[in-house]
Amino acid sequence: MADLIVVCGAAGALGQAVVAELAGHRLDVAAVARHQPDPNLVPDPTTTSPLLHRLGADLSDPEDVERLWAEIDELGQVAALVNLVGGFAGGAVTNTDVTTYRSLIELNLSTTWWVCRAAARRLSGQGRGAILNVGSRTALHGGAGAAAYAVAKAGVLKLTEVLAAELAPSHVRVNAVLPGVIDTPANRASMGKTALAGAVPPEAIAKVISFLVSEQAWPISGAAIPVYGWG
Template sequence: MSRVLVITGASGALGSAVAQAAAVQGINLGLIDFAEADPDNLPKGVMTSVALGGVDLTDPDAATRAIDQIATSFGGIDALLNIAGGFAWEKHEGGASETWSKMFRLNVQTAANACRAAIPHLKRSAAGRIVSVGANAALKASAGMGAYAASKAGVHSLTQALAEELKADGVTVNAVLPSIIDTPANRADMPKADFTAWVRPAELAAVMLFLASEQASGVTGALIPVTGRV
């Protein structure tokens, strides 16, 4: 029976790349995003998918409803990939306190709420998996990255804590730590950069899907850098 994988932030550059790579592997997909679902943007060749748009994952009740709906549709969930999030560059002096609140909501609360909703279903899987997106920048923050890096460090700590909490249940919890991802938005923001040095969404997707697979049973609590040549 094909595995069931839930992707948050599914319509973004990375979420779309992961969904397409998973579809090629014949994985059933539950796609969640704050943006409204667009049937024309569903991954090509997917066996079965449930796409839910307009889901505010900062709301724990909304997260639970979305996860439960996908679990009901497929009869369970095997893996959760927390890709939903946000980015802000802002120096602390003269910056807004709301930036810190926003980064916490978009990066930590979305992952925490999705995990809490998914855990009961993942415990019933033969190989439950959680894979989140942290940030290599959170290991040593540079100027203007305080709020973003702090929020991604929260994702790292959530990953390590949940790995310990779920170890006895056979559910693994890991995070990938990308550097700059080669997306259209990043190219537009940094037009003079060497794009070939950045990590490609397909490269990051491959690592995430391995961690979400049955074969990755021996890896949990890991924070795995996927940084290209940056």
Template sequence: MSTSLQGKSIIVTGGFGALGRALGAELSSLGARVALLDRSGAAPDTPAGILAIGGIDLGDPTAAHGAFAQVASRFGGVDGLVNVAGAFIWEKLEGGTIEAWDRMYAINLRTAVVASQTALSFLLGRGAGRIVNIGALASVKAAAGMGAYAASKAGVARLTESLAEELKDTGITVNAVLPSIIDTPANRADMPDADASRWVTPEALSKVIAFLLSDAAAPISGACIPVAGRV
């Protein structure tokens, strides 16, 4: 079985961030047709062949369907989805706000649910497909101040497992990667004294995701795979 993605049409949510851009470049290098979707309206510079669509509220089913339909029309269908869209809040429960929990669920879990549900309307007709979710290692063991974030990412893990069971006879696989800390400019700014060499680079994580999107990963579904680097 090949790990090539030649001719596959892949949608990446949260595509304008550090991981989304790195993943788009990796998938494109493997022959995929890539669409980067993002809430931001400021599209980044992208290589030729990568479609960037901004201003999309992925928590809104109507907006999500419109964006997916645009990609399907441009690329002749949809073969895979990677749910990268997400955010992080560090806030202890004591003195914290319930709004922080609502925001984490809206950004980290609701977007994955809406995008996955939208993708199924395109994938089921093809009789095959791939969905890869970005979870977090913190969903397995949360540190202080990470309750809301970790809970929302635990929801992503359970979504992954449940949807994989739902789709196990359709040819569509659903998996998640659980990174520790991704080496991004934002994380370096937030943790200036940390040893970033121990973190997971967007490029390294992208290669794991690309494998899960490939034909070679067909026997894998419902897996939540730690990608911890040396953290």
């Protein structure tokens, strides 16, 4: 069985770009989405990757995360985990309702926590591996208008730092990338061309992620790397 790179959030624009980048290097990829991804959303394994496994899970549910990882255990040893699950909603502290707050914390922070926990338990026993989380520019520079999102992403960043320290004795690297606005079709439709000036395409971020989970990046751990270009 070959080493796997697990990509959580594989059906989104960034997820598709990351899976395509990794598959382009002929790596074995487990592409995880909330529902079984449409085969058209990820590359054809017969032409790009030796093995591409499409898996479904609710990553906000700790029990479903454990079920997912039991399934992954049967596929091969995990070399790296890439966490891309997340979502955005605006709102100030004073007008963010309870439902929105809880949803953003669960979608951005809790999912990352549960998946990282399952991965860390396995990678620490292997004595090698990498975890890559996706934070946000707002984790460093929280501005007005996206309070719960900024708090959740700051939590992802702190989780990354803590895990890097905890897993260092096992030679497992843990890093985060911090995008700003990503140039995706959905953002183009909702924000317009002018607002996206300087936005970074997902393919460019995917190349950074691919490097960070590779053995070439072995000296890097505990880093939060900006990938928001000049936007």
